[in-house]
Amino acid sequence: MDAASEHRLLERCREGDEQAFRELVERYKRLVFALVARSITDRGRAEEVAQDVFVRVYRGLPSFRGESRISTWIYRIVVNVLIAERRQPVTEPLEGTGEVPREFGAADRQFDEMTLRDRMEKALQRLPTNYQVLVNGHYLKGMQYEELAAALNLPLGTVKTHLHRAKRQLRHLLETEYR
């Protein structure tokens, strides 16, 4: 979607055109739902939270100045909603556990992918929300580094660094707590 058509869609939404807002929901629902559902395992709750995102988008339309892309703005709302949703305190520091990871033996390497996937999903839930959404967004294939950088208000290089840190923390969790 180019900037001009994005602007037109926004204007129509602001004028109260219901059909325009429906188009906006249709356009971004897959991205929003995927990001939310990957962070909230309860499917029903994920649906409610994804709807909340769009209700917030609707409420925020009058004050959205259009200085960033709609997707960037929506992504930021997703992060905020997920942070608000995630009430339990983050138990993992951003820079990792500080523990020396135990060594992996041959038996560990033979874990099948199903087991590893299950452990990884659990470990993902332990990541700080920002890291969690960053990883989820990046691996959805639709979210470019540039968009992530704009949404998180960080330089491009920092986003890449954060992504590495997020994956490192995920690996640490797998090596220590989810073996």
Add this chain to the structure above:
Amino acid sequence: MRCEDLDELIEALADGEPVTPDAQAHVAGCASCQARVELARAVDRLLLAREVPAPPEAFTAQVMRRVQQERWRVEQFVDAGFNVAITAGFLVALSGVVGLLWSFGWFSVDVGTVATAVTTFAPWTRELASQAQTLIIGVALLSSALALWWWVEGETV
């Protein structure tokens, strides 16, 4: 180079990014670090292969319903505020007019006549009759407010 020093480079190695010859040499001779790189690659593969959760069929309709509720709530709030303000203003003005008429003696209710009319019904009507003036004014104010409300609602539909 120690394994701890290499920890920060594991993801870069897994992604195939260039690292220092020192780091490469360490990994080549360290089974533990090789396992870490392998784990990082496996995580990467699994993250890529994760199923993308799709929204339910009715998702857009559900969102639109909530948006309509939101809009309705906002409109109700604005309407209610407007109605309260208008009604309050009107009631104050009406009270002023009634008070003025009352002070000039152009507006009064004969309590005795009202009392005679209601004595046949029940003893409690006497109590009611003594409040007749207040009640009449109250009913008049309420009717005015309701009429105004009806008119405002009719205008906004």
